[in-house]
Amino acid sequence: MTTTIQETVPSAQQAIDRKTVVQKLLSQLGGGTYLEIGVELGQSLLPIEASQKHGVDPNPIVPVRHRIRMLMQNMFSRNKVHLHQMTSDDFFARRNSILGDSKIDVALVDGLHTFEQAYNDVLNCLQVLSPRGVIIMHDCNPPSARIALRARSHSEALKEFPADGDLRWCGDVWKAIVLLRSFHTDLQTFVLDTDFGLGIVSRGAATSKLSYSREEIEAMSYEFLAARRTTLLDLRPATSFNEFLASR
Numbered sequence: 001m002t003t004t005i006q007e008t009v010p011s012a013q014q015a016i017d018r019k020t021v022v023q024k025l026l027s028q029l030g031g032g033t034y035l036e037i038g039v040e041l042g043q044s045l046l047p048i049e050a051s052q053k054h055g056v057d058p059n060p061i062v063p064v065r066h067r068i069r070m071l072m073q074n075m076f077s078r079n080k081v082h083l084h085q086m087t088s089d090d091f092f093a094r095r096n097s098i099l100g101d102s103k104i105d106v107a108l109v110d111g112l113h114t115f116e117q118a119y120n121d122v123l124n125c126l127q128v129l130s131p132r133g134v135i136i137m138h139d140c141n142p143p144s145a146r147i148a149l150r151a152r153s154h155s156e157a158l159k160e161f162p163a164d165g166d167l168r169w170c171g172d173v174w175k176a177i178v179l180l181r182s183f184h185t186d187l188q189t190f191v192l193d194t195d196f197g198l199g200i201v202s203r204g205a206a207t208s209k210l211s212y213s214r215e216e217i218e219a220m221s222y223e224f225l226a227a228r229r230t231t232l233l234d235l236r237p238a239t240s241f242n243e244f245l246a247s248r
């Protein structure tokens, strides 16, 4: 839900956004299959170009004119787009009947913004990810305690905020990065310092590891993150995405 207010973020943080990262990865594959968990208005799902796109959201608010465009695309183009109105957990429970044998090349995890759900979404994405596939996680580097507020939805978070027009909210998704870096040495996980923190998860031996227990991670505060975000997130400059892309 950070898409509408990016102009308030320092320009250096917008060097590259999630759509560009997703599109560059897909283009490298010459098309590919894209999965987006959390679609909302379709601001990322709709412009992304891929052979197959799957969007998952229990309450998508994709405008009617775009839904009509999607129907037309499915009738007349080889590139198909599917909107699944359900939670990510339901989608993955039905993944065999929905996806069949097809694998996901690039996934964007941007649904329910609690760390437990973001973490589960990543683990479930791995079940359907192609061998060289990449998972992108949005909102992994909240710039303030307020933006990192733990809540089950954007509207729930807004009830806690003063009515000052600042709608930015990431939740505690950052803790999913700490979990991945603590428990999954078979995954390369780091965060690009752009677009509120883009987590990049791919298969391969982790280059560095954390050693926190799940209980320690659950108890971590925003202040704990703020004091050591480079170490906790393996936070890298946005420009390092080019190195990652070249290495694939």
Ligand SMILES: C[S@@+](CC[C@H](N)C(=O)[O-])C[C@H]1O[C@@H](n2cnc3c(N)ncnc32)[C@H](O)[C@@H]1O
Pocket (backbone or CB within 6 Å): 001, 002, 003, 036, 037, 038, 039, 040, 041, 042, 043, 044, 045, 056, 057, 058, 059, 060, 061, 086, 087, 088, 089, 110, 111, 112, 113
């Ligand atoms: C931040 S918005 C997504 C923005 C979109 N990815 C973009 O880039 O423009 C989060 C969306 O996640 C959806 N959501 C909430 N719980 C979900 C769940 N359990 N599974 C999938 N999506 C969920 C919400 O309905 C909301 O539309």
